[in-house]
Amino acid sequence: MKIGIITEERDWITCSLERVLIKRDITPIYIKPSKIVSFTGMDIKFKCNNENLLKLNCAFVRDLGDGTDYYRFDALKYLGEVMPLINPAEGLENAGNKYKTSMILDKNNIPHPKTIITEDLDKALMWSEKFKDCVVKPIFGNRGKGIIRLGNKPIINKINLLKEFKKKYGLFYIQEFIRNPNNVYRDIRAFVIGDKVVSAMYRTSNNWLTNIHQQGTGKPCEITPEIEELAIKAKDSMGLIYGGVDLMESKDGLKVIEVNGAPSWETLSKVSNVNVTEKLIDFVLNNVKDRYY
Known part of the structure; x- marks a missing residue:
């Protein structure tokens, strides 16, 4: 049995997947997206370093890298039509685009912060004042990069920050800042x-x-019933097999901040007595083909 690990760079997660796959007598095959060759009008469809990707049983999708326009993601979508991907391309797209994430959460009545998405600087400034305290995020991105908090800054400071943000990212994704009722800075990462x-x-x-x-x-x-119900609902709404769901405590209960389709679990593994890698691989081996494809 062969299982692929699609990634441009190896990290703690990919090495952990590799170790557990070998422990299960499964051959891990590293697939660099930049090395994938696609074929049309021919018997073969996808190869990477002379490995016929259609011979794999499935593949974990971890890191596509910067890509060349949309080629890498398009290749992933077509690859997903002929073999199971963990996670599927559509789910990764839903979770990776904050606008799509918010629309899906809204459509499914899943609690999340009030959010405004606009290209208009004046509208962005107006809503930053209405919210009184808010954060502005790049619509694509992770690890907290590029996020700014406007808070109660003077108008001129907000204008300058928003102008710089517009110049860099082009689009404003503005969320009401949720204050923790316990007066601490924290959120919850639930791994589903x-x-x-x-x-x-x-x-x-x-x-x-x-x-x-x-x-x-x-x-x-502690995994409470509220965490369990909300995290599973958010993960499922994105079309993911597994995911990291970020939740914020508020005076109105938990709210979903983000859903991650290629989450890290390195820190989680250090503070938890659960072997997440083994849980994930065992679930894939027992369920993926029957339940998701």
Whole structure:
């Protein structure tokens, strides 16, 4: 049995997948997206380093890299038509585009912060004032990169920040800032596989950016029925097999901040007694072909 790991760069996650696959007597095949060759009008369809990708049983999708326009993602979509991908391209697209994520959450009545998406600087400024406190995020991106908080800054400062943001990203994705009722800076990362939250952690910080890559710290979090129900619903709405769902505590209950279709679980593994990699691989081996394809 052969299972692919699609990634431009190897990291803790890909190495963990490799170790557990070998432990299960499965051959891991690394696939660099930049090395994939596609064929049309021929018997063969996809190759990477002389490996016929259609001979793989399935493949984990971890990192497509920067890509060349849309080729890598288009190739992934077509590859997903002939073999199981973990996660499917459509799910990755839904979770990777914050606008699509918000629209899907809204359509499914899943609690999330009030959000405004606009290209208009004047409208962005107006809503930043109406919200009183808000964050502005790039519509594509992760690890907390590029996010700014406007808070109660003077108007001229907001204008300058929004102008710089517009110049760099072109589109404003503005979310009402959710204050934690416990007066702490933290959110919750719930890790969902199939129809179960297998582990969860608080991400805490001494400032409003709680992402682990922004100096946040992971701490164990009890999986409550509210966390379980909301995280599974959010993951399923995106069309994902597994995912990392970020939740924020508020005076009105939990709200979904983001859904990640290629989440890391390195920090989660350090604060949890659950082997997430083994849980994920075992679920894929037992369920993916029958339930998702």
